[in-house]
Amino acid sequence: MQVAGKELEVQQDAICGEVLKEALSKKQFKNVVVAKCGDTLLDLTATVPSDCTALEPVMASTDEGLEIIRHSTAHLMAEAVKKLYPTAKVTIGPSIANGFYYDFDYERPFTPEDLEAIEAEMLRRVGANEEFSREVLSSAEAIEKFEAMNESYKVELINDLGEETVSIYSNGDFADLCRGPHVARTGMIKAFKLLSVAGAYWRGDENREQLQRIYGTAFADPKALKKHLAQLEEAKKRDHRKLGTQLDLFSVNNEVGAGMTIWHPKGALVRAILEDFERKEHLKRGYQLVQGPLILKKELWERSGHYDNYRENMYFTEIDEQSYGIKPMNCLSHMLVFKSRLRSYRDLPQRYFELGVVHRHEKSGVLHGLLRVRSFTQDDAHLICRPDQLRDEIIGVAKFVGDLMDLFGFEYQAEISTKPEKAIGSDEDWEKATDALTGALNEMGMDYSINEGDGAFYGPKIDIIIKDALERRWQCATIQCDFTLPDRFDLSYVGEDGAKHRPVMLHRVILGSIERFIGVLIEHTGGALPAWLSPVQAKILTVTDAQNDFAQKVLQFLQEKGIRAEVDLRNEKLGYKVREAQLEKTPYMLIIGDKEVAAESVNVRARDGEDPGLKSLDEAAELISTAINEPFKRGGMSYSFS
Numbered sequence: 001m002q003v004a005g006k007e008l009e010v011q012q013d014a015i016c017g018e019v020l021k022e023a024l025s026k027k028q029f030k031n032v033v034v035a036k037c038g039d040t041l042l043d044l045t046a047t048v049p050s051d052c053t054a055l056e057p058v059m060a061s062t063d064e065g066l067e068i069i070r071h072s073t074a075h076l077m078a079e080a081v082k083k084l085y086p087t088a089k090v091t092i093g094p095s096i097a098n099g100f101y102y103d104f105d106y107e108r109p110f111t112p113e114d115l116e117a118i119e120a121e122m123l124r125r126v127g128a129n130e131e132f133s134r135e136v137l138s139s140a141e142a143i144e145k146f147e148a149m150n151e152s153y154k155v156e157l158i159n160d161l162g163e164e165t166v167s168i169y170s171n172g173d174f175a176d177l178c179r180g181p182h183v184a185r186t187g188m189i190k191a192f193k194l195l196s197v198a199g200a201y202w203r204g205d206e207n208r209e210q211l212q213r214i215y216g217t218a219f220a221d222p223k224a225l226k227k228h229l230a231q232l233e234e235a236k237k238r239d240h241r242k243l244g245t246q247l248d249l250f251s252v253n254n255e256v257g258a259g260m261t262i263w264h265p266k267g268a269l270v271r272a273i274l275e276d277f278e279r280k281e282h283l284k285r286g287y288q289l290v291q292g293p294l295i296l297k298k299e300l301w302e303r304s305g306h307y308d309n310y311r312e313n314m315y316f317t318e319i320d321e322q323s324y325g326i327k328p329m330n331c332l333s334h335m336l337v338f339k340s341r342l343r344s345y346r347d348l349p350q351r352y353f354e355l356g357v358v359h360r361h362e363k364s365g366v367l368h369g370l371l372r373v374r375s376f377t378q379d380d381a382h383l384i385c386r387p388d389q390l391r392d393e394i395i396g397v398a399k400f401v402g403d404l405m406d407l408f409g410f411e412y413q414a415e416i417s418t419k420p421e422k423a424i425g426s427d428e429d430w431e432k433a434t435d436a437l438t439g440a441l442n443e444m445g446m447d448y449s450i451n452e453g454d455g456a457f458y459g460p461k462i463d464i465i466i467k468d469a470l471e472r473r474w475q476c477a478t479i480q481c482d483f484t485l486p487d488r489f490d491l492s493y494v495g496e497d498g499a500k501h502r503p504v505m506l507h508r509v510i511l512g513s514i515e516r517f518i519g520v521l522i523e524h525t526g527g528a529l530p531a532w533l534s535p536v537q538a539k540i541l542t543v544t545d546a547q548n549d550f551a552q553k554v555l556q557f558l559q560e561k562g563i564r565a566e567v568d569l570r571n572e573k574l575g576y577k578v579r580e581a582q583l584e585k586t587p588y589m590l591i592i593g594d595k596e597v598a599a600e601s602v603n604v605r606a607r608d609g610e611d612p613g614l615k616s617l618d619e620a621a622e623l624i625s626t627a628i629n630e631p632f633k634r635g636g637m638s639y640s641f642s
C-alpha cells in the first residue's frame with residue numbers, strides 16, 4: 001500500500017502512527033498530527049482501515065493539521081478548567097478560524113487571572129505528555145458516564161444526536177464527547193495562548209443558559225504563534241470601532257437598537273463618496289439604476305421562497321391588516337422592473353443596480369461594530385440575461401471586482417461553490433452555470449479554488465475573498481447564479497424564434513455591505529483612508545492669529561480646486577494642532593506662519609511622514625490632487641466626487 005507516497009508492506013490491523021513512522025524521517029514524523037486515508041482523518045493510534053490503499057500524514061503546519069491541534073488544545077483547556085474549577089460544566093469547544101473556544105457553565109465570569117492560572121495548568125498537562133485516548137460507548141453508557149460526572153450538557157447533546165454509539169476522547173482526567181480525531185498526546189501541543197472571555201448562550205439561544213466562552217489560539221510552533229499575537233496586537237490598534245470614534249465617523253447606539261449604525265457627518269461623507277463612485281462606475285459599465293421600497297407584501301416573500309426559508313432572519317410589520325416583510329435582499333423589486341414590460345432577446349442583458357438597504361435579524365451575540373450589523377446597504381445588482389450571455393456577464397462582474405479590489409489595494413482570490421446534494425434545477429443547468437463561472441475565471445486568468453457541493457440550493461456561485469494588511473481574510477464580493485427566482489416569478493423574454501424563453505439571473509455584490517466594507521477598509525488602512533475617500537483631505541493650521549486672513553484665503557483656494565479642506569484657527573500651540581490632525585489621519589497638513597504668509601505659500605506635511613515643505617498654493621493643490629487621483633490613474637479609471 002502507498003504510505004506518504006512510498007510503497008510499503010502493511011500488516012493487517014497495523015497502527016496508523018507506526019506505519020507513518022516507518023515511511024517518514026524522524027524529523028518529519030515529529031510534525032505529524034493525524035493520518036489521512038482518502039477523506040477520512042484517523043488518530044495516529046487508530047488501526048489502518050482494511051480498505052485503505054493510500055495513507056497520508058497530516059502535518060502540523062497545514063490548515064487541516066492546525067484545526068486538529070486547535071481543537072485538541074480546546075480539550076486541553078477544558079481539562080485544566082475542570083481541574084481548577086471542578087464545578088464548571090463543559091459544553092462544546094470547536095476550533096474556529098485562527099483558534100478555538102470552549103464554552104463553560106460557571107457561576108461567575110472568568111477573570112484575566114483565571115486565564116493565567118488555566119494556561120499554567122495547561123502547560124503542566126503538556127509537560128505530562130498525557131495521551132488522547134478514544135473509546136466508543138453505546139449512547140446509554142455514555143449518558144450514564146456523563147450523568148455521573150454531572151455533565152448535563154453532554155447528556156443533552158447525546159440525546160439530541162440519537163445515535164446508537166458515540167465516541168469519547170479522554171486526556172488526563174477529562175473526558176469529552178467528540179468525533180475526533182485528536183493529536184496523540186498533549187505534548188504535541190507546542191504553542192498556544194488564551195486570549196479572552198466572553199458571554200455566550202447555550203446553543204446560541206438567549207432563552208437558554210448563559211455560558212462563559214474562553215477564546216484561545218494555537219499554532220504548530222512558537223514562531224507562528226508569536227507572529228499571530230503580534231498581528232492581533234496590531235489589529236487591536238486598528239479596531240474600526242475604536243478608530244470610528246477617534247475619527248468621528250459613526251456610532252452604534254443602543255437607544256436605536258443593536259446592530260444599527262448612526263453615521264456622523266464625516267462618516268456619512270465617506271459613505272456618500274463611496275456610493276457616488278459606485279453609482280458612476282456602474283453607469284459606465286452598462287448598469288441601470290433602480291430602486292425598490294423597504295417593505296414589500298408578505299405574499300411576495302412567500303412567492304420568492306424567503307418566507308419559508310429565511311423568515312427567522314426577517315422583520316415584519318403590519319399596516320391596514322396587511323403583513324409586510326422588511327426586505328433582507330433586493331431581488332424582488334428588480335425582478336418586478338424586468339417584468340414591467342415585454343422583453344425581447346435584443347433587450348438583454350438587463351443590469352439593475354441599487355444601493356439597497358436591507359435588514360437581517362442577526363443574533364445579538366454575533367453583532368460586531370460595522371462588520372456584523374442588522375441594517376446595512378448592499379451594492380447589489382441583478383443581471384438578467386440569455387443563457388448564451390451568462391459567461392460574458394460573469395467576466396464583466398469579475399473584472400469589475402478586480403478593478404475595485406486593485407483600487408483599494410486588496411489582494412483577493414476566488415472560490416467557486418458547486419452543486420449541493422439538495423438542489424433544484426436540472427443537472428444540465430447546473431453544469432452550464434458552473435462551466436460559465438469557471439470558464440469566466442479561467443479566461444481572466446484569475447486563480448480560484450472549488451468548494452465541492454457548497455453552493456446554495458438555487459445555483460452555483462463565486463465568492464471573492466480579500467486579504468487585508470494583517471493577512472486576515474474577508475468575504476466581500478459574490479456572484480451567484482439563480483435558477484429558482486426567474487421560475488417563481490415567471491420571468492421571460494421573446495426569443496429570435498418568437499417563442500417565450502426563461503432568462504438566467506445573476507445576483508452580485510462587489511463591495512458587499514457598504515458598512516462592512518468601510519469597517520474592513522478602516523482596519524486595513526489603520527484609519528488612514530485613501531485621500532479620495534478622506535472626509536478632510538487637507539487641514540490648514542495656523543501658528544498664531546496673525547495668519548488667520550491668509551488661512552481663510554488658502555481654504556477658499558483649495559475648495560475652488562475641489563479639495564475638501566478645513567482650517568484650524570484655534571488659539572492652540574501648533575504642536576497640539578498637528579497632533580490632532582495626525583490623529584484624524586488627515587492626508588495633508590498645510591502649516592502657515594509669518595514666513596508662509598510673506599511668501600504667499602504653505603508648508604506641506606503629508607500623513608505618511610513625507611515632508612514636501614514650502615509650496616506655492618498652486619503647487620500644494622497640484623500635489624494633493626495628484627494623490628487623490630493616483631489610485632484611479634493606476635487602474636485606468638477616473639473619478640471625481642461632486
Ligand SMILES: [Zn+2]
Binds near residue numbers: 075179180
Ligand atoms: Zn473534541
Ligand SMILES: [Zn+2]
Binds near residue numbers: 329330331507508
Ligand atoms: Zn439578489
